[in-house]
Amino acid sequence: MADITNARGYPIGAMSRETGVNIETIRYYERIKLMPQPDRTAGGNRQYTHDQLKRLSFIKRSRELGFSIDEIRAMLTMVDQDGVSCGEVHAMTVEHLGSVKEKIRHLKKLEWALTGMAAECAKGDVPDCPIIETLFDER
Amino acid sequence: MADITNARGYPIGAMSRETGVNIETIRYYERIKLMPQPDRTAGGNRQYTHDQLKRLSFIKRSRELGFSIDEIRAMLTMVDQDGVSCGEVHAMTVEHLGSVKEKIRHLKKLEWALTGMAAECAKGDVPDCPIIETLFDER
DNA sequence: CTTGCATCTGTAGTCGCTACAGATGGTACG
DNA sequence: CGTACCATCTGTAGCGACTACAGATGCAAG
Structure with a gap:
C-alpha cells in the first residue's frame, strides 16, 4: 500500500534539467561520494528521490557561492548526521x-x-x- | 674574441630566484613551448641568457595580471615575429x-x-x- | 519491431601548475 | 684529489572540479 504515488524517481537527465548540473558532473559527485548511490531501475538506470534532488540543488547553490567540494562535504556531513x-x-x-x-x-x-x-x-x-x-x- | 663577458648564463635556480617563478614551472613552460629550449652545459644543465630571463619575467608579470597561457603565447608570438x-x-x-x-x-x-x-x-x-x-x- | 534518444561504464583530457623519485652535475672545502 | 652536499636532471603522477569521449545498453513512442 506504499510506493504508489511517486513510485518512479527522477532519472539522471531530469536531475540535470532541474538543477542545471551537468549529467557527467552528477555521476562525478557520486564517484567522490558527495551524492549517494541512488536506486536503479531493473535495467540499471539511476532513479533519484526528491530528497536527493534537493541535495543536488544544495550542492549546486553552494558551488555557485564558491564553496569548495570539501566545504560542501563538511556541511552535508553535518546535515547527514542531523547535527548541524x-x-x-x-x-x-x-x-x-x-x-x-x-x-x-x-x-x-x-x-x-x-x-x-x-x-x-x-x-x-x-x-x-x-x-x-x-x-x-x-x- | 667574443663570448668573454657573460659567457656563463643563468642556471635555472637563478632564473627562479630572479623572477619568482618556481623551477618546476620553468621546465613546464619549456615543455609547453612558452620558453625556448636553452643552451646546456657540458653536463646537461640549462643555461639561460638575459633575454630569456626577460621573457620569463614577462610571462610572470602577465600571469600575475591574470592573462592565460594562451593569451601570453599570442603576445609572445607577436614579439617573436617582431611584428607587434x-x-x-x-x-x-x-x-x-x-x-x-x-x-x-x-x-x-x-x-x-x-x-x-x-x-x-x-x-x-x-x-x-x-x-x-x-x-x-x-x- | 524499429527508431532513436537517454543512460550506462570506464578512461582520458583539460588548465596551470606542483610534487615526488632516483639519478647526475657542479662546486667548495680539506 | 676526494668527498660532501646542494643544484639540477628526467620522467611520471597528482591536484581540483569537472568535461569529453567511445562503445554498449535501456527504454518509450509510433
Missing part, C-alpha cells in the same frame, strides 16, 4: 566570505593596472607597444 | 579587462549573498541553521 552546528557553518561562511573579499581586492588591483596599460596604448601599429614595454621592462 | 601589432595587444588587454570586471561583479554578488547569510545566523547550536536552510530551500 550553526556555529561551524557560520565560521565556514565567514572564512569563505573573507577569501571572496580578498579575491575582489586582488582583481581590483588588476583592473587598475590593466586600465592604466590600456589607456597608455595608442593602438597604432607602431613598433613600441606600451603594453608590451610595460610587461617586458625590468622591475 | 599594438592594436591586437590593446584589444586583448581590453577584452581581458572586461573579464576581470565581470569576475569582480560576480564576486561582489557572492559577497552580498554570503554577508546576508552570515548575518542571519545566530551561531547557536540550534537545529535550524539559517545558512543551511537558505542553501536547501526550493528556488
Whole structure:
C-alpha cells in the first residue's frame, strides 16, 4: 500500500534539467561520494528521490557561492548526521566570505593596472607597444 | 674574441630566484613551448641568457595580471615575429579587462549573498541553521 | 519491431601548475 | 684529489572540479 504515488524517481537527465548540473558532473559527485548511490531501475538506470534532488540543488547553490567540494562535504556531513552546528557553518561562511573579499581586492588591483596599460596604448601599429614595454621592462 | 663577458648564463635556480617563478614551472613552460629550449652545459644543465630571463619575467608579470597561457603565447608570438601589432595587444588587454570586471561583479554578488547569510545566523547550536536552510530551500 | 534518444561504464583530457623519485652535475672545502 | 652536499636532471603522477569521449545498453513512442 506504499510506493504508489511517486513510485518512479527522477532519472539522471531530469536531475540535470532541474538543477542545471551537468549529467557527467552528477555521476562525478557520486564517484567522490558527495551524492549517494541512488536506486536503479531493473535495467540499471539511476532513479533519484526528491530528497536527493534537493541535495543536488544544495550542492549546486553552494558551488555557485564558491564553496569548495570539501566545504560542501563538511556541511552535508553535518546535515547527514542531523547535527548541524550553526556555529561551524557560520565560521565556514565567514572564512569563505573573507577569501571572496580578498579575491575582489586582488582583481581590483588588476583592473587598475590593466586600465592604466590600456589607456597608455595608442593602438597604432607602431613598433613600441606600451603594453608590451610595460610587461617586458625590468622591475 | 667574443663570448668573454657573460659567457656563463643563468642556471635555472637563478632564473627562479630572479623572477619568482618556481623551477618546476620553468621546465613546464619549456615543455609547453612558452620558453625556448636553452643552451646546456657540458653536463646537461640549462643555461639561460638575459633575454630569456626577460621573457620569463614577462610571462610572470602577465600571469600575475591574470592573462592565460594562451593569451601570453599570442603576445609572445607577436614579439617573436617582431611584428607587434599594438592594436591586437590593446584589444586583448581590453577584452581581458572586461573579464576581470565581470569576475569582480560576480564576486561582489557572492559577497552580498554570503554577508546576508552570515548575518542571519545566530551561531547557536540550534537545529535550524539559517545558512543551511537558505542553501536547501526550493528556488 | 524499429527508431532513436537517454543512460550506462570506464578512461582520458583539460588548465596551470606542483610534487615526488632516483639519478647526475657542479662546486667548495680539506 | 676526494668527498660532501646542494643544484639540477628526467620522467611520471597528482591536484581540483569537472568535461569529453567511445562503445554498449535501456527504454518509450509510433
